[in-house]
Structures are given as structure tokens and as C-alpha cells.
Amino acid sequence: MPDVTKTPDVTKTDVLIVGAGPVGLFAVFELGLLDLKCHLVDILDRPGGQCAELYPEKPIYDIPGWPLITAQGLVGRLMEQIEPFQPQFTFNRMISALEKREDGSFRATTDEGEVFEAKAVVIAAGGGSFQPKRPPIPGIEAYEGKSVFYAVRRMEDFRGEDLLIVGGGDSALDWTLNLQPVARSVALVHRRAEFRASPDSVNKMFGLHEEEKLRFQIGQVTALAGESGVLRSATVKGPHGEVDIPCTRLLPFFGLTMKLGPIAQWGLNLHENLIPVDTEKFQSSEPGIFAIGDINTYPGKLKLILSGFHEAALMAQAAKHYISPAERIVFQYTTSSTSLQKKLGVA
């Protein structure tokens, strides 16, 4: 039950940006030049969207002015470029609800109940929010939220439980090591003896395995057993056949995939999970809610970072006009305008 007596913390900002991918980040710059302050919310734990999560080390060749830059390098440069505008970030949070208020401003709520109030909203949600991959184990849905978890929010929830952790990356190994002292028993299942996780964690894990403080099993989970969401055991298929591992909690770590998520429930027109916009304002079907980057669609749309940057520049003009309709926007160059240079902290 939500505690109704407690008024939630409200964060006020000029523009709320949903998604801190490259396009959301650059929007801070364009909005900043027009004196609009931004707050960005992303479900990931760091800025960069797809660039940071999917291909940080890979080279990009089509960013104007950069013959070659790594995806993470680009994110770093963008963070540097928007620094003068002091954007605020809230990570590890998904914007789950968005509503327009009578005065034309907006109220957004995160999955953890934080509230944001903004004069305009920019949806820069890319391919949607990054969400954990669900392994295709038959019937796993019935256990989710009761016995199967894709993230650890509170370690206490796992005290005294028999845990089965699946995966070979840092999340799987870190939680194996962190939860081992708390849980009643821990089994780690991975499909091979090599791990992507840091060698230090892997060594610690093998150490505990040798001391019989946890069990490491090579294989893949193929079936779950239990009743009404309460897990009893999991079947693991390994190189030497199948074994049943008793467990009350399952934590699968198979990386992230992009899902449109709650955006579908915000009452906006959608076309094949994308937000149709016009190419003057990049505005959605709801005035004051703009959509830029991979999440939008219009005739000729290309899902490129550079297209998103262009969209951010035009959108900023329209957002400014939405927020301050009476104010005349003077077109200026950053090269020569002292007023813009003051905002950038270089004049």
C-alpha cells in the first residue's frame, strides 16, 4: 500500500527529458542555449543509451567532424559539451506515468514514485527502456516478482533463501558474492567455465566453490518446478546431463533488451511503437510533449545520431515557444554571440 500521508518529493525543472541517450544529452545543449534547464531520467545507471550499453568500444564513423570516435568517447564528449548547462540526472529510474496538467505543464512519475514537474517534456527514449532479458524457460512468468527477480533492489529480500543465480557477467558474479553471506545457499549456473566478469570476482567465486560455500554448476536452466509462484527447484542441463537444483529464488542475468515500456500508456499517438512527429517542431500528438531520436518517426526518418542532433535543435525552438509564447527567439551563432558564449561560460 502506498503511504498516502507522505507527500512525494517533487522535482521541478523547465524540461524533463525521458532518456539520457546521445540525443537526450544533446537536447540539453540546444535547450540550454535558450535558457531552459533540463532534468534527465534514465533506467540505465549511466548516460549514453545504446552507445553506452550496447557498443561502448565500437567505432562510429558518421558523426560530423569526427572521422572516428568510439561510442563511449562520443558520450564523454557530449557530457563535456553540456556541462555548462548543469543538467540534472536521475538514473536507475523509469518514467512510468506522464500527465498534462490544466495549466499546460506536466507531471511525471517514476517507477519508484518520485515526481517531476516540468513545463515541457522531451521523449528521447530511443528503442525504449532497457529492460532485463527474460530467459525462455517455460512458465517463468508465473514466478516473476515472487521467486524470480531480474535485479536486486534490497539484499534483505534474499536473506535465508536458497538462491540460484544464472549468468557469467559482472551482475551475476557480483550478486553471487554479495548475497552469499546473506542467503541460506547459493548456486551459480553458467553455460561455460569462462566468465566475462572481472577476473577478481571469478577467482573469489571459485574460492568459495572450493570451500563449499557455494555451488558452481556449468549448464543452462531448462525448467522450473514449484506451485503458485513459489519456486522449489530448477532443472539445469549440463554437459553431463540434467540435475535438479533446489532453490527458492532465481536471479537470471542475461543482459538487457529494449522494450517500449510505459510510453505506450501515455495517451500519445503511436505508429509501430514509434511516436509520429512533425518535422518542424518534432512534437507528438500532445502539444508540449516532443519526441526526438530513435523513438520518433516521420517521412524519411533515419535512425542516426546525427539526425537526432538536428531534431534536438529544431525541437528546442518549439519547446521554448511552448513554454514562453510571448518571447521572441533571436537566431544566433555560438561563434559570435556574446550572450550565447556567456551561457557556455566562455565569454
Place this chain on the structure above:
Amino acid sequence: MTKLHIIAFDGTAYDIDAENGSTVMENAIRNSVPGIEAECGGACACATCHVYVDDAWTGVVGEPESMEEDMLDFAFDVRPNSRLSCQIKVRDELDGLIVRVPEHQG
């Protein structure tokens, strides 16, 4: 042209003339083979282009490199003949190659 036979999970065979240098994933997508998603467009960053290489072909196709092997951790029902199809480049020796699409890409 090199002939590829990509067999969908329901058993439908897609017999494809592929250009050398292209990837098996690209040919699957171009021919709308169901079950090959290729979310990342071939960057070895998503594991949604997982296939099983026919046993007769595993030797010719070869083993995954370490980056691909790491990415296979994100695939499901991974077997010794599992490969990510975006990492298999079509070449003369692969003429007649048979690969099968798994039930799920996750």
C-alpha cells in the same frame, strides 16, 4: 554466388543465393527468415541472430571468436554448434551451408 540453406524453427527451408563477404544474418534478414531478429544490426552486441550450424558444417564454419563467445552467454539454449549468424561471413567454402534457427532468440 554461394548457396545457403537457412532452416526456420518450423522446418521451412530458405535456400538463398548469398554474396561472398556478406554475413549469414544479412541474408536471413533480407529474405525475412522468421526467428532471426538481429536487433543490433550485426555488431555482435545483441545475440538475437543465434543459429545452430549443421553438424556436417561446424568444422568448415569454425569456432566463434572470444567476443562472440561472450555474446553467446546472452543467447538461450546454447549448444556446441551455436554461432551468431552476423559473425559468419559467406565465402566459397560455405557453398551449401546449412544452419538452423532456434525456437527463441530470448
